Amino acid sequence: MTTELSPDALTEVLARARQDYQDLTARGLSLNLTRGKPAPEQLDLSEELLNLPLGVHTSADGTDVRNYGGLQGLPELREIFAEVLQVPAGQLLAAGNSSLELMHDCLVHALLGVLPGATSRWVEQERIAFLCPVPGYDRHFALCERFGIDMIPVPMTAEGPDMDVVEQLVAEDPTVKGIWCVPKYSNPDGACYSDATVARLASMNTAAPDFRIFWDNAYATxxxxxxxxxxxDLLAACDEAGNPDRAFVFGSSSKITMAGAGVAFFGSSTANLKWLLGHNAKRSIGPDKVNQLRHVQFLRDADGVRGHMERQRALLQPKFEAVARILEAELGGTGLATWTAPRGGYFVTLQVPDGCAKEVVRRATEAGIALTPAGATHPYGNDPRDAVIRIAPSYPSLPELExxxxGLAVCVRLVGYEQQAR
Structure with a gap:
């Protein structure tokens, strides 16, 4: 990655980088690029939700949304998101506002109960492991760490996880029980899984009969x-391959409407849905159906979701364009960085020279620019190359983002040139 400089040229650019950093720290900034939260302007697009529902308290199946019951969620809302998430409405569950909560619960129920196709509870087995495509989502990794599930890193490619590696690991090791996947505009590199990758995931031979794909389709729209x-369509591909229970599909409206008041979804085979509903019946008497009805009245149908997301895109696209423009202007041609150009999602991956990411983040923090910790994109917080930094452009205003x-580019130049000078 690094461009070779003569000793005199390196001395000159390093001196300039040190002066730029001194000027940066003197500005007293307080900026944050840590998490992919919707900006207030995005949330404002759904302000109408707060005035709903209007004069209707009964769902399409006759459920009084003000009362207990309806554990699977409103049928009309499931119809809207069935198309979005590629899950038949009858096999879709609508829950509270957090899809991460559903992932958590699925892991807990697999540990303490018996999955369809399993011979015993996971907690009774000596070792449980998950494949973790890297770079990946830190909260997936945190769930595994919380429950003592070993994490096995798998390299990501432009078409999804390296399937040669995945197929070998799942075929050889019965303790490998699952894989984390963010299949569209993945967190953090924006990769989209190819049709071939989906087909191979659905049809591959697994040593564990209860292997599950945790399909976190967080950025479907x-x-x-x-x-x-x-x-x-992963669920259809699994069914066609004779592995109907393999996929757990997760989604959410949290980055569509209001992050604090969205609706989360779980989709899978009939057997898996019955399994989860059976466990959920012991922890809840039903989700917030009033909020679900709000979403039905606000979004109306799948076309309503798409139209709403076009308005979201109008707010987000200029921010991602700013990332590409500024990184090219500040770091292009230096050999000190490469970055992704995602077609969707919430993140940009910045790659700096090996051994530099933690120091870049530290220098940025000292200058008042908060970044996601280096290593968060890898299991156990350990990026073996110390090279990946995740950028979340969504929340700051455009001037703050710029x-x-x-400032981040200043830190990359300083740390990169210091490394070359050693």
Whole structure:
């Protein structure tokens, strides 16, 4: 990655980088690029939700949404998101506002109960492991660490996880029980799984009969271009391959409407849905159906979701364009960084020279620019190359984002040139 400089040229650029950093720290900034939260302007697009539902308290199946019951969620809301998430409405569950909560519960129930196709509870087995495509989502890794599930890193490619590696690991080791996947505009590199990757995931031979794909389709509708990316239907592919119980599909409206008051979804085979509903019946008497009805009245149908997300795109696209523009202006041609150009989602991956990511983040923090900790994109917080930094452009205002990116570039130049000078 690094461009070779003569000793005199290196001395000159390093001196300039040190002066730029001194000027940066003197500005007293307080900027934050840590998490992919919707900006207030995005949340404002769903303000109408707070005035709903209007004069209706009964769902399409006759459920009084003000009362207990309806554990699977409102049928009309499941119809809306069935198309979005590629899950038949009858096999979809609508829950509270957090899909991460559903992932947590699925792990707990697999540990303490018996999955369809399993011979025993996971907790009774000596070792449980998950495959973790890297770079990946830190909260997936945190769940595994919380429950003592071993994590096995798998390299990501432009078409999804390296399937040669995945197929070998799952075929050889019965303790490998699952894989984390963010299949569209993945967190953090924006990769989209190819049809071939989906087909191989669905049909591969697994030593564990209770192997599960945790398909976190968090960015199913979060496009940044006029031509949305479409991915293959994993649930249908698993069914066709004779592995109908393999996929757990997760989704959420949290980055569609209001993050603090969205609706989370779980989709799978009939057997898996019955399994989860059976466990959920012991922990809840039903979800917030009033909020679900709000979403039905606000979004109306799948086309309503798409139209709403076009308004979201109008707010997000300029921020991602700013990332590309500023990184190119500040770091292009230096050999000190490469970065992704995602077609959707919420993140950009910045790669700096090996051994530099933690120091870049530290220098940025000292200058008042908060970044996600280096290593968060890898299991146990350990990026073996110390090279990946996740950028979350969504929440800051455009002027704040531009300041933060310019400051981050200063830190990358300083740390990169210091490393070359050693």
């Amino acid at each position: 979060h496009h940044l271009t006029e031509e949305p990316v479409e991915i293959a 300041q933060a990116l310019e």
